[in-house]
Amino acid sequence: MQSLKQILKLVDSYEHELPAAPPALTAPRGAEIAAWIDHTLLKPEATAAQVKTLCEQARQYHFATVCVNPVYVPLARGLLKDSGVSVCAVIAFPLGASLPEDKAYEARRVIENGAVEVDMVINVGALKGESYGLVLNDVLFVTQEAHGRKAKVKVIIEAALLTRREKILACLLAQAAEADFVKTSTGFGPGGATVEDVDLMRRVVGPATGVKAAGGVRTYKDALAMIAAGANRIGASASVAILNEAMGASQ
Numbered sequence: 001m002q003s004l005k006q007i008l009k010l011v012d013s014y015e016h017e018l019p020a021a022p023p024a025l026t027a028p029r030g031a032e033i034a035a036w037i038d039h040t041l042l043k044p045e046a047t048a049a050q051v052k053t054l055c056e057q058a059r060q061y062h063f064a065t066v067c068v069n070p071v072y073v074p075l076a077r078g079l080l081k082d083s084g085v086s087v088c089a090v091i092a093f094p095l096g097a098s099l100p101e102d103k104a105y106e107a108r109r110v111i112e113n114g115a116v117e118v119d120m121v122i123n124v125g126a127l128k129g130e131s132y133g134l135v136l137n138d139v140l141f142v143t144q145e146a147h148g149r150k151a152k153v154k155v156i157i158e159a160a161l162l163t164r165r166e167k168i169l170a171c172l173l174a175q176a177a178e179a180d181f182v183k184t185s186t187g188f189g190p191g192g193a194t195v196e197d198v199d200l201m202r203r204v205v206g207p208a209t210g211v212k213a214a215g216g217v218r219t220y221k222d223a224l225a226m227i228a229a230g231a232n233r234i235g236a237s238a239s240v241a242i243l244n245e246a247m248g249a250s251q
């Protein structure tokens with residue numbers, strides 16, 4: 001793992017000149033886009049009945065995952081058994097200000113309950129306050145817990161709250177802690193995914209780490225723009241509408 005000194009040196013380099021963008025991914029056509037989407041329901045007022053509908057839609061359309069709050073992971077696991085659709089859970093959501101040990105415990109519990117992907121919120125205040133060791137350990141505690149149980153970790157950097165330098169740094173810290181993806185937004189912050197942020201994140205992490213665009217992705221056109229910029233996963237609550245639009249466009 002890179003040291004903080006090495007990471008900060010790399011940030012200085014990337015502020016001056018970013019790496020070239022990796023080759024563009026082949027855009028999915030029609031129903032293919034479902035496999036790129038985390039079908040998402042994270043509203044605080046979400047009910048079990050709404051999660052059941054979410055899972056029924058995921059079964060029908062074969063989305064990559066359903067993304068739910070921790071309390072609904074057991075329900076989603078049961079509803080999606082043998083469907084090929086995975087369960088994703090958010091932790092320390094949406095503020096990210098939990099203790100690293102608490103995030104790790106929450107990760108373990110959602111994985112034990114059936115999640116195979118974990119979307120954690122970075123400690124934004126620690127990043128902005130230059131407590132970079134805390135940020136690194138914050139992610140590392142979760143990745144070690146998750147990877148030991150064969151689950152993937154996406155690190156939500158809440159890009160709308162960060163400067164360009166902080167976005168670069170957040171991505172490099174997440175990558176140093178062996179996160180599987182970096183993710184733009186919770187959808188609860190002051191802004192969602194932008195093409196510019198996705199492009200920046202992809203250039204910083206290169207082709208080996210995933211980039212998830214989430215927050216405000218509502219149309220097939222939005223999704224394609226994010227994929228063209230470098231996203232290889234889309235988080236959306238408008239997944240069915242996106243898929244229907246994609247299928248109509250392919251005819």
